[in-house]
Amino acid sequence: MLQGVDLNRIVINKSGGKEHLLKDANVSFLPGTVTAIVGKSGCGKTNLIKALSGKECATAGKVLVNDSSYYDKMAELRSCMAYLPQDDLLHADLTVLQELRYTAKLRCPKTWSSKERKLKIAAVVQDLEIHECLAKTIKELSGGQRKRVAIACALLAEPKVMFLDEPTSPLDPGMSAEFVYMVLANIARSGCTVIFVTHDLDTLTPEDPAVIAKSGLELVDQVIFVGEKIEKKNKYNIKKFKGFVYYSGRLSDFDSVGAGKNERQKVYDSFRKIKTCLGDKQGYEQVCGAPRLLTEKASSHLMEGDILVERAGGIRQFFVNLKRGIRQRFNTPGALLLQMAIPLVIGVIMGFVSDAEKLYAEPYFTKSMMFTYSAGAFFVGIFSSINAFSNRDLLAHEQYHGLKTVPYVLSVFVIQSVICAVQSGILYAVFTSMTGVVEHDIIQRGFDVFAVIYACAESAMVMGLLASAVFKNPMLVAPLLVLLQIVFSGIVFNLDGVAAKLSYLISCKWSLDGLGAISQLNDLFGKIGATSEVKDHYEASVQSLMLSLIWLWLISLLLLVMTILVLVRRNARQFSASGGQTIAVVRGRLSAVADRYGMALLTLTLLGALAYLMYTGVLWTMFDNAREYTGELFDNLPSAWTRLTDDFGDMMAS
Numbered sequence: 001m002l003q004g005v006d007l008n009r010i011v012i013n014k015s016g017g018k019e020h021l022l023k024d025a026n027v028s029f030l031p032g033t034v035t036a037i038v039g040k041s042g043c044g045k046t047n048l049i050k051a052l053s054g055k056e057c058a059t060a061g062k063v064l065v066n067d068s069s070y071y072d073k074m075a076e077l078r079s080c081m082a083y084l085p086q087d088d089l090l091h092a093d094l095t096v097l098q099e100l101r102y103t104a105k106l107r108c109p110k111t112w113s114s115k116e117r118k119l120k121i122a123a124v125v126q127d128l129e130i131h132e133c134l135a136k137t138i139k140e141l142s143g144g145q146r147k148r149v150a151i152a153c154a155l156l157a158e159p160k161v162m163f164l165d166e167p168t169s170p171l172d173p174g175m176s177a178e179f180v181y182m183v184l185a186n187i188a189r190s191g192c193t194v195i196f197v198t199h200d201l202d203t204l205t206p207e208d209p210a211v212i213a214k215s216g217l218e219l220v221d222q223v224i225f226v227g228e229k230i231e232k233k234n235k236y237n238i239k240k241f242k243g244f245v246y247y248s249g250r251l252s253d254f255d256s257v258g259a260g261k262n263e264r265q266k267v268y269d270s271f272r273k274i275k276t277c278l279g280d281k282q283g284y285e286q287v288c289g290a291p292r293l294l295t296e297k298a299s300s301h302l303m304e305g306d307i308l309v310e311r312a313g314g315i316r317q318f319f320v321n322l323k324r325g326i327r328q329r330f331n332t333p334g335a336l337l338l339q340m341a342i343p344l345v346i347g348v349i350m351g352f353v354s355d356a357e358k359l360y361a362e363p364y365f366t367k368s369m370m371f372t373y374s375a376g377a378f379f380v381g382i383f384s385s386i387n388a389f390s391n392r393d394l395l396a397h398e399q400y401h402g403l404k405t406v407p408y409v410l411s412v413f414v415i416q417s418v419i420c421a422v423q424s425g426i427l428y429a430v431f432t433s434m435t436g437v438v439e440h441d442i443i444q445r446g447f448d449v450f451a452v453i454y455a456c457a458e459s460a461m462v463m464g465l466l467a468s469a470v471f472k473n474p475m476l477v478a479p480l481l482v483l484l485q486i487v488f489s490g491i492v493f494n495l496d497g498v499a500a501k502l503s504y505l506i507s508c509k510w511s512l513d514g515l516g517a518i519s520q521l522n523d524l525f526g527k528i529g530a531t532s533e534v535k536d537h538y539e540a541s542v543q544s545l546m547l548s549l550i551w552l553w554l555i556s557l558l559l560l561v562m563t564i565l566v567l568v569r570r571n572a573r574q575f576s577a578s579g580g581q582t583i584a585v586v587r588g589r590l591s592a593v594a595d596r597y598g599m600a601l602l603t604l605t606l607l608g609a610l611a612y613l614m615y616t617g618v619l620w621t622m623f624d625n626a627r628e629y630t631g632e633l634f635d636n637l638p639s640a641w642t643r644l645t646d647d648f649g650d651m652m653a654s
Contacts, residue, residue, distance in 0.1 A: 007061035022243035033221035044243025082159035089397040092139040107157035143170025164196040318407035343427035351434025363524035374511035381460030424454040455552035456511035462559040513537035514548030
């Protein structure tokens with residue numbers, strides 16, 4: 001049996017104030033029953049099932065599973081739970097059969113054999129009637145089909161409790177009641193406790209006479225009405241609480257319609273009354289009676305069987321995720337081809353602007369091309385992985401159902417490393433074919449360059465993984481990361497002090513040093529007497545090359561560890577009562593200050609700047625300069641136009 005006792009959830013909203021998402025919620029659920037949580041939009045229905053499932057723990061109160069504290073033993077007891085959000089979180093690039101197979105390997109008990117998993121998949125497919133879409137990819141399915149596939153994935157682990165948030169929302173009108181009867185009730189018959197959220201009251205009332213004959217007028221065993229509670233001490237002290245449970249019980253218990261009407265009409269009239277007073281405590285009590293718990297009648301019932309399920313371990317999860325990731329890439333050949341086209345285009349551009357006679361002969365040209373080589377490799381690496389963890393909801397959903405963070409990240413790292421190696425090979429092959437192989441070597445001619453380019457691209461790839469783990473929109477951060485490589489690489493200007501220390505963590509700096517050693521930049525600069533350009537790291541020796549490679553791989557390792565820590569921390573935070581509230585408090589207070597004083601501060605800043613410019617006379621100088629500048633432009637416009645036409649003619653002639 002599942003119980004929620006005095007559940008409260010208080011969070012910090014964007015304005016920095018406290019918001020009550022749950023208020024003294026008391027609910028109870030029997031095994032093998034279907035419960036509908038009903039209420040208007042935004043009243044706290046989803047918050048209630050998130051608190052019960054442990055998706056977002058309550059800040060006060062407790063959840064009991066067979067009289068054991070669920071929050072205290074969540075790591076163990078979560079294996080008996082299944083949570084399906086309103087959006088179906090599936091891998092869009094996999095077929096339905098592939099999704100079911102990989103999900104079974106991850107969620108089914110580790111003691112099951114391959115045959116047992118296949119039999120379970122076959123049984124679930126038959127029960128949910130999804131035979132026709134097994135060969136289709138997830139993105140090709142309709143909303144109702146995706147919902148059934150999501151439920152099928154959840155059923156593979158044989159959960160004892162299943163939570164569904166608005167499962168009937170993607171269905172056609174009139175199909176909701178049939179879905180509850182045909183799917184959810186059938187799941188409950190196996191002993192699973194089914195709890196679903198809906199705002200559609202028609203979901204609970206059957207229309208089909210055949211369904212009424214079999215199940216009666218009640219499609220669900222329990223109805224829980226949730227609404228907002230308003231406490232008004234005086235006209236200045238008004239508090240609003242969401243997630244207040246007004247009623248918990250059977251449908252027939254709140255049917256207060258007078259005699260003389262048939263049962264079906266009584267149900268409809270009761271629902272009309274419930275619907276009109278939704279969110280009004282007095283109205284609820286007039287129709288339903290005072291709030292009560294089902295616990296009084298259900299306390300002797302427990303969930304049957306062993307609720308603890310031991311799932312696949314870390315090593316097995318690594319290989320399953322590795323196979324699934326590879327399959328996803330091959331299921332989307334267009335995206336994979338585009339990834340391979342990026343280094344091809346960059347290599348062609350580099351080869352086009354290069355000069356085979358100057359390369360490896362003139363020091364400044366060689367140094368510029370080696371940096372371009374490094375920047376190209378970095379660009380290829382970072383943009384191949386910048387969206388690796390962009391689907392945060394799907395990752396959190398799988399983590400809730402037992403996915404371990406470390407093996408998952410390592411599987412993504414291995415796949416991206418292979419892709420990165422192929423991309424580096426394409427970049428090296430294209431550029432070398434257009435400019436020729438470096439004439440001298442340190443360890444092995446040609447392969448030295450590839451080793452440095454691949455190490456640079458690899459570190460950039462892991463940096464993309466970290467950016468994807470940290471930022472919601474990592475593509476917006478990618479240009480900044482590329483700019484940091486340019487500024488701190490030392491190619492634009494010499495770095496001193498703190499900037500020089502920071503450059504030790506810059507991939508392009510070490511890639512340039514490695515390529516400089518291979519290109520013998522010190523010897524080239526020595527021939528022209530440019531001793532200021534000679535650096536120890538450009539020395540053509542095995543030690544210099546190894547130093548660059550070691551630093552590049554150390555940077556990759558550091559970034560990989562940081563990526564794992566970020567995702568592990570986020571996984572732990574999503575199941576805690578506080579969640580990301582510390583960040584929310586800071587964000588809320590900053591937002592409140594900006595909303596309250598932002599315009600005034602901006603106005604004062606602009607007025608102060610304007611007054612300073614007027615006081616110093618800079619403003620009048622700017623006006624004079626602008627007038628002179630504009631006049632000069634207009635005076636020289638005819639000659640500039642003549643030169644433009646001449647240049648255009650020269651370009652077309654050549």
